[in-house]
Amino acid sequence: MNTVHETDVAILGAGPAGLAAALRLRQLDYRVALVDKADLPRPNIGESLTPGVPAILASLEADDVLAQVPQRATQRVLRCWESTDAAWSVRENAPHIIVDRSQWDLALLELARSRGVHALTGVASVTIDGTAGAWWIETGSAQHRIRAKWILDARGRRCARDTVALAPPLLALWTDLPHTGVPEVRIEAAMDGWLWGAPLPNGAYRLMAFCDPRTRRAGPGRSPKPGEWLSATVRRSQMFRTWADDCQSATIATCGATPYLRGDGWLPGCLTLGDAAFAVDPISSSGVEKAMRYSLQAVAALHTVMTEPGDASMAHAFLQERLIETAARHAQWTERTYAGAWPAKSQPFWLDRSVSFTAQMRDDGFDPLRRRVERARVAAASDPATPVGDTPLLETALFRRVRVDNELRLVDTPCLVDDRVRRRAAISHPRLTRPVAFVDGVELAPLLASLRYVDHLHQWLDWCTYTMPRAQALGVAGWLLHHGLIVADDGARA
Structure with a gap:
């Protein structure tokens, strides 16, 4: 006898990407089913958890998961990288956590089940039929059937399609x-x-x-x-x-282990997550974190479509840009890391990875997606949204009259606000490599509008402290001064 489970979203794959999406969707009160051909626990690699993972778990109200999982943590890493001599690298506030991945995945799965996710693992086969908004997923010989509006495909590298390599x-x-x-x-x-x-x-x-x-x-x-x-x-x-x-x-x-990116993981009624959408170079040990973080962004885009269908194209653009930005930032970081190794100046393996893979391609083979990644990679070399903090400029400008630079413009851009993708006014300026809407979590457009109500910068900073800590206000002001977005009223840069 067939059993039919009605759900809003069906997730294929019970790895960190799929499980993070399931937990977030349940927080938003969606009906969720999750399917994996394998029984859990199962052997897996990717045991290294970077410092951002605990913060993601906290946002999912899953802080206790780490405590349940066998793990080892160390703040000291022994390296032979910059030279052939071993040297210690110490992480003061971010210990290196190595977990038992089989137990880690299982703990997340059990938490998802406890929160109402209909999870089927160890199924003999998975067959997908139907169309966007009315998918039918048939699982195994028991003929379990799931009806879903959306599918999130998180089945990993083996199911990645239409990808372009981002490195040798x-x-x-x-x-x-x-x-x-x-x-x-x-x-x-x-x-x-x-x-x-x-x-x-x-x-x-x-x-x-x-x-x-x-x-x-x-x-x-x-x-x-x-x-x-x-x-x-x-x-x-x-x-x-x-x-x-x-x-x-x-x-x-x-x-x-080649890094790659899928051309477009947003299909009618289906999104790809984790390694099905992109893979980063393992040199960063950040694959788990990036997969989970992208899943949360994908859920925000999906939630936007489900609640405000007219914003589907905006949500799609937001998610694609975040994916390209993630790939580009990671590529820029890995290039520096490979270039810093002792064999980098002479050995082909290192020379090939110390420069941009996308920039090396000839025009006749330069895929449009790689071109977008290359532009984002160049921009990532000088991230315009990185807080600058206290600077000499800030000290000299405190008691001067300041105003917004004449070349500054506001442009609409999709941003993640709370649990949805929304349009926000972003700052566009010749000195910025891309429009910026937020710095250190602070929305810039309304903050700049308030400059007209004060005479001097120190008064504006006092006003800012009603809504944020003074250190944060100083960081934003330092950023504005550093990029020349605030100038003295005599026309000189503050």
């Missing part, structure tokens, strides 16, 4: 070594790749290597087996060499 090819190889006794995270640049190791909550040590797959295949007359290549690379390393023989006989897993 990258391959990940890894194995778990038992009882190494090493308590810290290690990262090391090698001649033709890099190594990463971290202690797992179960006592094993995860060793990963990243290389260009074309390099690994370039053996003398044959392609070395993964264990042989990994063993040879580890044997030449500074911090991992004692485990070379273990790697030779260990079971080695591999997967693609």
